Each structure stands twice: as C-alpha cells, then as structure tokens.
Amino acid sequence: MRIFIDLWWFFKQERLKYSLGVLFLMLSSFLSLIPPHVVGVLVDDIRTKSLTPVLLGKWILFLVIIGVIYYFTGFLWRQLIFGSSIILANQLRNDLYKHFTKLSPNFFQKRRIGDLMAHATNDVNAVQGAAGEGILTLVDSMTMGTMVIMTMSALISWKLTIITLLPMPIMVMLTMYYGALLHKRFGRAQAAFSDLNDKVQENVSGVRVIKAFGEEKAQIKMFQNASRDVVNKNIAVAKIDSLFDPTITFIVAICYFLALIFGAKYVVEGSMTIGGLTSFTLYLGQLVWPMLAFGFLFNIVERGSASYDRIRKLLAIKPEITDKKGASAKIPSGAVEYAIPRFHYPESAAEVLSDIQIKVEQGQTLGIVGKTGAGKTTLLRLLLREFDLQEGKLCIGGTSISDVTLEALRSAIGYVPQDHILFSATIAENIAFAKPEATREEIERVAKLASIHEDILHFKEGYETIVGERGVTLSGGQKQRISIARALLAHPEILIFDDSLSAVDARTEVSILQALKRERSNKTTLISAHRLSAVEHADLIIVLEEGKIIEQGTHEDLIEQHGWYAEMYAHQQLESLVSEGGQKA
C-alpha cells in the first residue's frame, strides 16, 4: 500500500478530483444498495396484496430517479478517477522526457534504449493503474463491502449475514492463491515467448547460412518445438485462469444455498419476510465484486510500486556534465587549445588519449587522421564537453570550456557527427533543426553549400519531403550532406566534422570543402577523416595512433616525413584508381 503514500503528492495536487471522485464512487456504491431493498419491499407488498397502483408508480419513479442519479455519479467518478490517472501518466512521461534531455551522452551509451522506452511506457502504465484501478479497488473493497454487509445485517438479518458469508473468505483466499500461481506461470509463458522471439530473430539473421546448408526443415522443426513450448506454458496459464469463474460461481452458489436454507427457516419462524430474503440474495450478488477487488488491489499495488520505484530511480540519476557554479554565459570564441596529458572514459581505466597538445588559431582548420579507434572521435567529443577531463585543459579563446555554460559552449559549436541522425520531419525542418525560425532562403543556401540542394529538388515533395523512419529512405551520403547543411545553418564559431565526408564521392567532397573555405573565413573548423583528401588543405594535420599524436604538420610537411600519412596518402591514391576500374590512369 506504500504506493498510495508515494503517490500522495499527486493525490494532493489533484485533491479536488480525487476527493470528489471517491465521494461519487462511494455514493454510487450506496445507490446500488437501494434497488435490492426496493425489490424486497415490493415482493412483500405483492405477497401481502397491499400494493396499489399509486404505490407501484411511486416505487418505479423512485427507481428511475435512482437510476438517473447512479448514471451520473457512475459517470463522474470514472471521469474523475480514471481521468486523473491519465493526467498522472502524462505528467510522469513529461518528467521522464525532461530528465532524459538533461542526461549526458555517457548515460545513453550505458543504457539500452529499449529499457528506457519500457520505463516510459510499461512502468508509467503500471503506475497509472495504481492511481486509477488501484484507487477504485481500494475504495470498493473497503467501503462497498462494508456497506453491503452492514445493510444486509441491519436491514435484514445479521445472523443470516454471518452464516451466508462463511464461504466468502474461502473465495477470497482461493482467488488470491490463483493470482499468485497465475503470476508465476504467466512469467514462464512470457519467458517461453521471448525465447521463441529470440529463435525467430536468430533464424532471420542467419538466413544465408540456413539456406546454404539446407537447414530449413530443421529450423521449422525447431520452431515447432519452441512454439509448442509456448503453447504448453500458455495452457498452464489457462488452467489457472479458467479456475476463477467456476470457483466464484460455485462459492456464490453455496452462499445462495445457505441463504435460502437458513433464510427459509427465519421466514417460517417469522423473523424475516420473503421480500427480505429476495433482497438479501440480491445483496449477496453485490458482495462478489468487493471481494474480488480486494484480491486485484494487491496485484495492482504490487505492480504499481515496483514500477514507480524504477521510475524514481531513473529520475534520481544526476547528469554527469553540468554547468559549473558561476559559469559564464558568454559564447566563447577564439583559438582552440588542447592540453591534455591523459584521458580515459569514466567506466574504464584504459587511456584513450595521451599527451595531446594542439593549438588551432581562430579561422584555421585542423585535420585529424588515424586508424579507427585511434582517438579521433574522442578528441572531438571532448570539445563538445560530452565528458569532463580528468587532467589538463581544453580552452576556447583562452577560457576553459568548463568555465562557460553548456548552453554557451554548444552555441559556439556546429557538430556533424559520424552517424548522421535525422529526425522524422521534413528535410527543411531537419536542416533548420538548430534554428527553427530560419527562412527558406537560408535553408536553401546552406543546402547548396553542402551540395545537397539538387538532390532535394529531385524528391517529389522537395524540401517538404519527410525523412526518418517513416519517410523516404536517403542514402548515407545524402544524410551526411543534410547534417552538414544543418550544422552550417547556425554559422557556428567552431565547426566539427567527425568523419562526415565518408559517404560522399570525391567530387562532392571537393565542392563541399571549397564551399566551407569560402563561407568560413575567420571561423575555426575541425575535421576528422579516413580519407586524407578531406584534410589535405588543412592548416594543421595531426596523425593519431593509440591516442598519441605521432605526426603533425601541413600536408606537404607530412608527405616529406614519409611516415604513416605519406604511406596512407599514396595508398589511397591507388585505391581510388582501382575503384575507378584502373581506367583513370
């Protein structure tokens, strides 16, 4: 029941809705007690022949009024209680989303997106259940049950009430026992299903091997077994699930039986009327739900609390990168200076960068090359302050990047990441991602700079073409160029290209690089690349190997040095020759 205390803040926030909702719910329960009583009175009147048309009309009118009021109270409490639980779900989702936007990239690397999604969907739903059905079952099992029992014993016969209620606890216990069993078996059925899912996944990813070795029949047999296992586990669930209804019907029948036998005795003795007996059995029928609700309540509460705990734990995670106290909001500008003796990622002790000393003057271009895993991306991501340094300094215009706000730092930088992330929106919206108010002219201008304008015009909807998961599929090169245009739109002080030209052909690369040169005089650019042609014209090129700078200088210097760079350059020249089919030479 702790969940109701945990959610107290919300009940307080929506106190009017909840108090009215609970009030109307109780009123509904109370109203539903009246018709059985009316039935009892009428039965007695009919039996004793004391019923007159006027009296009958009055009673019927009374029932109509009860019906109308009940309809409204029933409508109102559902609206109020279930409606509030939806508001809670909405609020929790917004909170989670807001929290996600504050967490550092490191967090998203550690957590699987599927899990995070599950928190925002399944867990939120379970909490919503506790705030909706949980309240309903709590109130109904407490108040309605008591009200019915009190009415039965006060209006009709307390003795009969006690006698007939004897089997009810058995029902409650049995249904709770079934509930526990069901939970366990349901878990097994779920596990069998996810196993089946894994097998299908394996089958689909291994399709070539399966076909090459003629494994189709064996796979079908394997699937048959796995799906039979799912069926068996589900039958085990069904065996328990199907127990509920017959058990309830049977026990209620026993209650009826007791009511009739003992009721008849009291009727004969004269301490009760037949009408009283009739309404008594109707009340008996009304007791079933509160009893069941009691069982459900535990289930709902248990699920709700487990989920709410998970959500709270998630919300309690502190972002790793935050603004320093007194950080300046002034957008930094000037030379980029790395002075990092060593750096490792928070989770591992392995050094990924060591002895990095670079200075890129304002307006210059830095090229970073090296093998995969040499530390190129790390170097760039440090400038974005995705991780904090353990040692050393990273300055822009002489100010350490941790002395300015994240907002200011990010305003200074335009970033084109390695994996181009586009959002489900139009191309224009994607390009204007960092500046939603940009005009179409601005958007087209940067699209031209990124050599993507022509491509966009070829789409049926032009700039209004929807991209992303639900839209058209773009080639890797097109995505890259759109993310380049996106980064250019904001005229950043510093532009970062993290291997962002890998998927465009040589000719386009040249035209993009030339456009950059024209556009960005006096602005600093950092380019990492596998293809050396992308950095050939940089003012400074560094070659990284295992986190260390092994060569540096201009293109000409490096060719002179006959080191890794020179060798790689020759290699790539030949490679392009080969991929042209040897025709170029």
Next chain:
Amino acid sequence: MNEEEKLMNVSGRSVMKRLLSYLNYHKGKVTFTLFVLLIATAADVLGPIVMKIFIDDYLTPRIFPVRPLILLAGAFLALYSISALFNYYQVISFQKIALAIIQRMRVEVFAKVQHLGLRFYDQTPGGSLVSRITNDTETIKDLYVTVLSTIVNSTVMMIGIFAGMFFLDVKLALICFILMPFLIVLMWVYRTLSSKIYRVTRIKLSQLNAKLNESLQGMAMIQAMRQEKRLRNEFGKINGDHKRAMLKSVRLNSLMLRSAVYSVYLLGLIMILGFFGIQSFDHVVKIGVLYAFINYLDRFFDPINQIMQQLTIFQQAMVSAERVFGLLDDERMAPVQQGSSNPKVEEGKVEFRNVTFSYDGKTDVLKNISFTANPGETVALVGHTGSGKSSIINLLMRFYPIEHGGVFIDGAPLTAYSDDELRTRIGLVLQDSFMFVGDVADNIRLSHEHISEKQIEEAAEFVQADRFINKLPNQYHEPVGERGATFSSGQRQLLSFARTMALSPKILVLDEATASVDTETEEAIQTALSKMRKGRTTIAIAHRLSTIQDADQILVLHRGEIVERGTHQELLQKGGLYFNMYQLQHGKGMEHVSSAQ
C-alpha cells in the same frame, strides 16, 4: 504512416472469414466443447428454477416434506457442481483450441518464411519480419483466447437465460426481450464510437513512442544543437494529444460501459417489478417466478459487460491478421528444383554460361558472365566492392532465380538439382560466420544427424579448429551464446569451416573474411583453407590477393563484367587492374603512384 493507415481501413470480412476457417481443423473438438458449454449453461440456467420451485411450492405454502426438500437441495448443489466443472472444462478446452490454432498459424508463417527467397529478405527489414511471426500472431491469440471465447460463452449464456425466462413466463420473457434492442443499439453505438477513438489513441501512442525512441537515439544531437527545450515542448504536445485521446476514451467508457449497462438493468428490473405489480392487482403472483426472473436479470448483464470490453481488442487483431495473411500470401519464393531428373554432383564441374543478372530488374549487377571451373580447380573472384563477386556466389548457391543465361554443374542445369543434393554437395563458407545458440558440436553438425561425434572431431581437426576447442572447458559441448559472441571472429571462422567440411562437399564456395584476425588464427585459417581446397572445385572470393596466387584461374570483375582473366603470373604481366590491386595490397603503392605521376 503505414501502421496508422492500416488501422484506418481493415477490410474486415474476408480476414475474419479466413481467421475462422482455422476452426475447421478442430471441428470435432469445437463441437464437443460447445456441447459441454451447453450443458454447463443449462445447469446455470436451471439453478434459479430450482430456487423458484422451492419458494413457490414449499416456502410460500409453508410445507416442508423432508425427502423432496433434500432432493431439491441435492439438485441445487449438483447443478452448480456440474456448472462449475463443465464450465472449467469448457473454458480450458476453448483456450486449448485457440492455442492450437495459433500454433498452427505460427508454424505455417514460419515455414512459409523459410521457403521465401533471399529477394524477399533483401526487401524486408528483419525486425518487422520477426514481429510478424511472433507479435502479430500473439495479438491474434488474444482474439481467439479472449474475444471469441467470451463472445461464444456470453452469447450462449444470454440465449440460455432467455430460454429459462420463456420457460417460466412467456409473456414476461417477451417483455424482457424489449431490452435487447436497447442493448444492441448501445453495443453498436459503442463499437462505432470506440473504434474511432481507439484508432486515434493507437495512432497517438505510436507517435508518442516514435518520438521518444527517436529522441533517445538522437539525444546527443539534440543536446549539441541546444534543442532540448523545443523537443520537450514537442514531446509535451504529442503527450498532451495522447492524453486528450485517452481522456476521450475514458469519457466514452464512462458514458457507455458499466453505467449505461446498469441503467438498462434497472429498466429491466422496473419492467419485471411493474409486470408483477400490475399482475398482483387481480391475480395471485408466484413470488418464486419473480425471484427467478430477478436472478436471471442479474446474471444477464455480466456477459454484456464482458463482450463490450472485448470489442477494442478485435480491431487490433484484425490488423495483425491482415499482416500475417499478407506474409502467408507472399509470392517471392526461393527457387526450387525443376523437373525430376535428380542429377547428382559427381565430378564437381561448375560452368557459368552468359549469365546476366539483376536484383531489382533494372540495373544489371552481372553482365554476360561465362567461365568454367573444372573438377578440382580453384577459380578466384577479385574486384572491389560492388563489382559482382558476391552475386556470382548467390547465383551458384541458387539463392536467386537466374533469368538470362545458365549455371551448370557437371553439365546439368543448376535448376535440375534437388535442394538436398545442392546443400550437401556445395559447401558455402560465408564472410560472416553465423553461429547458432547451442554448443560447439551443434554448430558443426547443424541438423545433419547422420554426422557422428567422431566425424565432427575429424572435421574440426581437419581445419585445425580442434586446437582451440580442446582448450575450452567443455570442449565440443562448450555452449555457444547468441551469435557466438564469446568466440573470436577467427574462431568462428574456423568453426564455420568445420561445419562445411563435416559434410565433405564436392564443391567449395568461399567468401573470404575481410575482418582482420590475430596472426596465429590467420595462419590456421590459411592452412585450413588450402587443405579444404584440395580435391574440390573451389569458387573463392578473395580480398587478400596473396591467398589466391595458386588459383587455376583468376577472374577480375569490374561493374559486373569480367575485365581480366588468367593465372596470377599472367595477370601480373598484363599490368592491368589486377596488377594495380596487387600493388595496392603489397604496400608498393607509393612508387607506383609517383612513377605514374
């Protein structure tokens, strides 16, 4: 938007018909279960009649003969015992039938997918395929297990109750029948309105999830571009839309579900009380009948409530069923044997004659390819990415149908061979050495049960995989996890060699791995490869030219055409594309470029 559009227009009837046709497989069981259901319902319906007899014949006149009363009490308890037992049997039986149907449907879909060609796989994202085989059939399961069984149960119960009413008092039963139009209209209106609202909530939910998923994936970008606030607002808006849709559905449910049904119940109660009240003015009324009617009325509304709550699941299940049937009807089948000549692979001569091939019917990836690999010879395919090397292998493995030209093995067309003959006589070693969950021996044997433990070990020894296998704690029974992640790529490669060699194929098709492995494994791989090639016709894709220097024939591919062919020495002397590639791989690029300049 696909999902959403599909939710909009499901052509219900034919899908429903096809879904129900699965019941035909269980005709006998369905009939028997229905019979049991009828008995259970009859017992249920008879209960109030027994009570009525007690009230009217014994309680009202106050006569209590012992024996008939005990009999009556016995009958009452017997009826409810029967009802409980038979209902239990009936519910389980329906569930079993439903699960058996889903099992059949699942196996059908899975088997169908196994026989679809690679063309289908190229065009279908793996995730959505998996989801169709498992999740969509799961939704259909809900339809069968809950919706259909609820509807059948509830309908039978309602009919039973009416039968009981007619038995007790025809006139009153007819009057109660007036309730039906109310209920039917209520259900119809609810179904119409709820399906609309349900659709909207589904769409909003899928937008919500899509937005969340996309944001989580692109959070680094959102933060780098300082768009957190905007995205928060956007998410808030979608979340708000979702909330409004949910509130609408709560409002509809509050208006039309239990409260409304309760009103109809009260209407029925008023009719019954009115009927008996009016009757009592000039007749003697049987209280027991009144009692039984009220009792019936009480139970009549449970089935109604249940049916109404299941209506929305229905919608979703129809969408899923349509997708599953779409898959069952897919026509992109894998190429199969043609004719019944059943040739055998004896010599292992492979011949491509004027093969032109295209995946999409527009751009040819292979143009007029002809070559012959004589028994025991090695033909190496070289060329850069996209030159058509893999396509040649795909055709030789009969993964795709050949439209122009032909592939022949030992003189017989590839299409004439049986699947079994092809799959056991042609051994394919893929770049990506796929591992199945199981153990090492399973991964070598696969489903070929005739391969003994000893043969497995021999195959492993032959490719020198035994060295690392013997070092594993459980050796040949060392468990292999998902995708064999616990093994290095070199080890996986060796295991896949062993897998191929266990079948001792006549023809070997190699797609050499580009992934770099440690030198020790690399050596093992190279030794294994040359051993494997001995005495076998080999078609090999080589990325490292050093490994194919002794090939009998090297085909250099460029844009789907064979541009050079010959032995290593011949090609080097030619100084063409192969020569350039060779230079490139041997680090002699610099001199070459500088000399070219």
